[in-house]
Amino acid sequence: MSELTPATLDALAQIRRMGRRDFLRFGATAAGLAAVAATGLLAPMTARAALPPGIKVMSEGELEVFQRLLAVMLPTEGSALVPPAQIPVMQTLDAALLATMEPHILQGLKGGVGYFNEGPMAGYGKRFTELSDADAGRFCDEWANAAEAPHRALAMGLKKLVGLAYWANPPTWAPLGYDGPVSRKWGLKPLGNAPMPQ
Numbered sequence: 001m002s003e004l005t006p007a008t009l010d011a012l013a014q015i016r017r018m019g020r021r022d023f024l025r026f027g028a029t030a031a032g033l034a035a036v037a038a039t040g041l042l043a044p045m046t047a048r049a050a051l052p053p054g055i056k057v058m059s060e061g062e063l064e065v066f067q068r069l070l071a072v073m074l075p076t077e078g079s080a081l082v083p084p085a086q087i088p089v090m091q092t093l094d095a096a097l098l099a100t101m102e103p104h105i106l107q108g109l110k111g112g113v114g115y116f117n118e119g120p121m122a123g124y125g126k127r128f129t130e131l132s133d134a135d136a137g138r139f140c141d142e143w144a145n146a147a148e149a150p151h152r153a154l155a156m157g158l159k160k161l162v163g164l165a166y167w168a169n170p171p172t173w174a175p176l177g178y179d180g181p182v183s184r185k186w187g188l189k190p191l192g193n194a195p196m197p198q
Contacts, residue, residue, distance in 0.1 A: 005111055054091035057098040057106070062113045063090060064129045070162045072136040080175040084166060093165035116154045119143065 050060050058066070067090065076083045098106060117128045120139045124131060131139060143155035166172055173180065183190070 005108060052090065054088065055094045057094050058090070059110075061117065061129075062110060065113050065117045066090060066093060066158075066162055066165075068129045068131075068136060069140070069158055070166065072133055072140065073159050073162060074166055075133075082169075082172050082175065087166075087169040087171055089162075089165050089169065092168050093161060096168065097161060097165065112154050113158065115150075116143075116158060119151070119154075 051058070051063060055063060070084055070089060074081070074084070098109070101109065120126055120128050120131055120135070123142075124135055124139065126135075128136060128139060140155055140159065143151040144159075146152050146155075170180065179185070182188070
């Protein structure tokens with residue numbers, strides 16, 4: 001397999017640096033964009049054949065990789081978790097995260113998604129999107145624990161993106177007993193990155 005480009009490595013580094021505040025900011029943005037997307041205002045003017053409404057940044061192949069990763073890494077069947085089909089996970093990922101990336105970061109990430117999809121060819125003889133659930137889970141674990149830093153970064157970065165896109169949707173919070181950020185509920189003013197009083 002070829003080495004990852006500097007742009008892909010930069011994209012992965014950006015994803016790894018996301019902290020709790022970034023996640024909350026992302027969640028609030030995603031919820032707003034999901035609400036707007038539900039009204040149809042974000043629908044593309046000319047429909048792209050196999051892409052669902054609201055997907056503007058991802059290609060069909062990238063969408064398949066993210067959908068497969070979501071199914072393997074966050075199985076909801078038989079649990080209290082909200083099934084991904086009931087919430088706009090991919091639209092959230094596309095509009096609230098991918099669409100806001102710097103072009104060079106996005107280009108690198110797109111290269112990384114393709115590299116990840118081709119990754120299992122050597123050991124499994126299939127692309128990631130073609131693997132069974134068991135093999136796809138095993139492949140993700142192999143790359144997450146790989147000696148090669150790009151493999152670890154991609155496995156963890158892509159899982160993080162999918163997880164953020166799922167949990168950014170407020171309907172996913174109720175099964176966990178989470179009713180949203182307390183700062184909003186309690187009317188706390190944001191302090192930015194100010195240190196906490198000692």
